[in-house]
Amino acid sequence: MxxxxxxxxxxxxxxxxxxxxxxxxxxxxxxxxxxxxxxxxxxxxxxxxxxxxxxxxxxxxxxQKNLVQAPCPVCDFEITSLNHAEVQCPSCGEPLAAEHGKFKRLTPVGTIDVDAVEVSAQVLED
Incomplete structure (x- = not known):
């Protein structure tokens, strides 16, 4: 050939x-x-x-419109996700939902999620 x-x-x-x-x-x-x-x-x-x-x-x-970069509400670990998406925190494992530029904890129905507020002690005089 x-x-x-x-x-x-x-x-x-x-x-x-x-x-x-x-x-x-x-x-x-x-x-x-x-x-x-x-x-x-x-x-x-x-x-x-x-x-x-x-x-x-x-x-x-x-x-720029749909990317959310905010701290985890439980452990303050910086997370990046798309808006209106459910993610899990890589640090503490908490399930989170990205809404309005912030992360919100996903809790089961019937769970009441509260934020603790530190109150300073005051002495009352008689």
Missing amino acids: NQNNLQALQFGLTSLGRLLTLIGIVWLLAALGLGWLVKSFFVLLVLLLLAPVVAIVGLRWWL
């Missing part, structure tokens, strides 16, 4: 030759009245180049 047959099928154009060939094809299509085809190709090319930029900017904007 002769492997030189595969090399005979390849064109010997350099990169400059390929560029000139592309320009010639575009010029020929424009001369034949198919300019709309060339214009739509360039519009498609521009859209393909702009799509990643728009996607990155959109993703950053969405993350």
Whole structure:
């Protein structure tokens, strides 16, 4: 089997030759009245180049609106999660729900969750 047959099928154009060939094809299509085809190709090319930029900017904007970074209400460990998602604290294991930019404990039905308040002792005189 002769492997030189595969090399005979390849064109010997350099990169400059390929560029000139592309320009010639575009010029020929424009001369034949198919300019709309060339214009739509360039519009498609521009859209393909702009799509990643728009996607990155959109993703950053969405993350700024929906990412919650706050301390755990039980152990004050800093947690990051999406808004309206249920997570478990990696430090203390407490199940939490992200709501309105803060984390809230998930408690079973019937459990009353209270916050302890420290009261200073005062001496009353008779």
